[in-house]
Amino acid sequence: MLPGSPMPPRSCLHRATSPTTSAELDALRRRVWREQGVVSLAIDDVTDPWLRQALINEATRRWGARGGRHGA
Template sequence: MDIPSNRYRCPLGRLQPQHTDLEALKERGWREQGLLVVAQDDERLDWMERQLLKNIGERLYGTPRQGGRHG
């Protein structure tokens, strides 16, 4: 006699964090909504591009606080 094996799914399983590919999320944001998320010290950028990002960030949001990630 074949008895179907119904696996019990623990309700706590849905509370475990899911791994998020941040680079894919940033790319999707750019392609779908025109949002750009990039760190000022991203190694893929040259000095000019980093300086441009810094200038735009300071214009829009002011200078970074001392003791921060990039301070």
């Protein structure tokens, strides 16, 4: 930011907190699974190749292909 320039816009959605840690993210995933029955998995954490591909196929069918290094 340049000296004397206006402050950036503020929003009630802005949270001045640090990024979520791995432990916090895991706790959030556990909670949403227990309370809502929703599974959140990092695809690289699924070690079984068949299961990983099945999850990728279903996610792609529902929400479209991913960008980036995972492509397809």
